[in-house]
Amino acid sequence: MRDFSTFFEECERAPRLNELAEFFSTTASGRAGMPFRPPWLDHRLFPQDLTFRHFSTLHPLRQGPFDQHYLSSIPYRFEEECRLGCAILKYARARKGRLSIYTLGTAEGTMARVIAEIGNGRVETLSCSPNIENLRSFYAFGVTPHAAFFHGPFHHLTPQRLRDDTELRAFADGFDLIVEDTTFQMYSPNRFDQIRFVSQHLKIDGLFIFVEKFTHDDGEEYRRRELQKDYGFKARFFSTADIHEKESTVLKRMNQNEVSLGQMGDTLRNFFSHTFVTWNSGNFYTIISSNNPENLDRFMSKLWPAAIPGEYVYAELPYRLYPESDVRLVSGRSWTL
Structure with a gap:
């Protein structure tokens, strides 16, 4: 069994749970940080599609409160x-069986909940957050049969916890898809141990999606994108x-x-044979990794072109983050629980 004791101590000391805790609490409750108008979608950027119509209608x-703050900020x-x-949703329909998804640190878990509702039994989702305010927001609209919520930081959700908790036991065999949404950057720059820990929950043929903000070698360029x-x-x-x-x-x-982004690539090739960048907005990027090229190709075939005006995009998308020949997988690892 792998020892994560030092990593757990690092997470407990992290800004997310300490000096930034008040910001996350007041924002998640709506006591601060609310936009003066709710976020809206530019429907001109999407094709005419029934799934999008359902998703974009239900999501708002x-x-x-936190999602309204977050979606108005990037x-x-x-x-x-x-x-x-x-x-x-389209990926779930193209596969046999039920798809299991874990979204970690995604505030009130709106995306996961909407996926579960529209999926109507084809998708089981689990979200997590250390904020009780996000848990309350998650259940403010009632209980969704195929969406669960773990109240706690991501490093508290261990494989043992999944096996022992009767409400979480359905996920004990791992997840087909994991989404990390601007969570790791609130804890530390230790991407190796963060990915190593969370990847315990990923099935051997699963997909890991990262949405993160990255530094830039050119500080002025980073600042320009921020402005x-x-x-x-x-x-x-x-x-x-x-x-x-x-x-x-x-x-x-x-x-x-x-x-x-280069450091992220150096870390990811320790764990995944295939990694693609699929979205960019200034200093923010979406990255998708997997050790199963067929599942990765199948998922990427369901992605529409990035729905964002060109002036915010600084890369030709999608592109492979590192060559397959440059992969150095951690020896002796197994993602099965």
């Missing part, structure tokens, strides 16, 4: 969440004072835990 009805992140959610995000997009939803306050109280601390 299930959002809690350019076209709402569009990307809908694109990913619809691809997951574009703040004043080309966030200003539609937040006052200048709100933008400045968040930068001083949250972003400066969070930035210390970001890694570069």
